[in-house]
Amino acid sequence: MTAFFQSLGLPYEWAWTVATVVAIVVVSLLVMFSVAMVIYVDRKVLGAIMLRRGPNVVGPFGLLQSFADGLKVFLQETIIPTAANKGIFLLAPIITFTVALAAWAVIPFWDGGVIADINVGLLYILAISSMGVYGVVMSGWASNSKYPFFSAMRASAQMISYEVSIGFVLVCVVLFAGTFNLGGIVRAQQSFGLGVINAYAVHPLLFPMWVVFFISALAETARAPFDLTEAESELVAGYQTEYSSMSFALFWLGEYANILLMCSLNTLLFWGGWLPPLDIPVLYMVPGIVWFLVKTFLFFFMFSWIWATVPRYRYDQLMRLGWKVFLPMSLLFVAVTSGYLMATGHFDKVGIAEVPATATEIVQTNPAQPTAVRGQS
Incomplete structure (x- = not known):
């Protein structure tokens, strides 16, 4: 998504920021919509097990019942x-x-x-x-x-x-x-x-x-x-x-x-x-x-x-x-x-045993550090 916004002419920093905000909004909306649906599922499962109908009036098969309840508490x-x-x-x-x-x-x-x-x-x-x-x-x-x-x-x-x-x-x-x-x-x-x-x-x-x-x-x-x-x-x-x-x-x-x-x-x-x-x-x-x-x-x-x-x-x-x-x-x-x-020998396979053991080795092998820093002890 960052690459998409970069293609629209935004610099990388702004493209990353906008892409992150869009992703947060999309995931938040999907989670809240899923919550409304699982509340409906919860009530239908309980109704079926307890030999009741569950929500079946608001919307087809009662699918809009959770949204009606949300509107009710909002008002x-x-x-x-x-x-x-x-x-x-x-x-x-x-x-x-x-x-x-x-x-x-x-x-x-x-x-x-x-x-x-x-x-x-x-x-x-x-x-x-x-x-x-x-x-x-x-x-x-x-x-x-x-x-x-x-x-x-x-x-x-x-x-x-x-x-x-x-x-x-x-x-x-x-x-x-x-x-x-x-x-x-x-x-x-x-x-x-x-x-x-x-x-x-x-x-x-x-x-x-x-x-x-x-x-x-x-x-x-x-x-x-x-x-x-x-x-x-x-x-x-x-x-x-x-x-x-x-x-x-x-x-x-x-x-x-x-x-x-x-x-x-x-x-x-x-x-x-x-x-x-x-x-x-x-x-x-x-x-x-x-x-x-x-x-x-x-x-x-x-x-x-x-x-x-x-x-x-x-x-x-x-x-x-x-x-x-x-x-x-x-x-x-x-x-x-x-x-x-x-x-x-599982740890050898996943590479845990190969982690540098000392602080000096970590500094010397860290590619994120500049060469001058990596060479210092």
């Missing part, structure tokens, strides 16, 4: 409780929505189809996703109501607990791929399983880690059976209880954008991303973005399926699963995985 009045801290109360949904969109900057939809193809994309995702809890905590505290406050305390403990397990799971993936770049992780999965399957999840050491990651993603996004932050039978609506109009809608947009993000990470880290399921030439005729979207929405269907069928955990069960099961299990697999890769 409603924003009510701020008298005793609430107004500044933080209004800032909380904005943070939740903004952080949820910012994480998509490093998600590759196809090979090269990413806004920011940075080498530490996975670390960026961890940093951004960990900030999502701030919106929930701020809303719970600023509402000056006991139910949102209980929800905020639950959310902070729940998200922190399961982020620890997710971090160790990602260490196992990085050890296999040899990179934090999400595109590099996807490319490393090509022909990984039996020389024909494009997925890390088929490996005996990584399949259990995918299961841990999938369940932890449910807890991280507060989806059932881990939706204790907004448990209707206990907390009315949790941290969203005092919110209305567009501030409530921003929470919903941010929540579903995070759910889609976790579904896409399941696809990218364990199931081949934009690659077809099998390394067969005829399957590559299908565009990579199609494979990426199909896999992502398949995982979203699994999220909805679990919501409709699995009862909610008690809070002590939630904490026990995170700290007494997933944390020891993920730590054990980090040790076993690194030992296995060392024993099989």
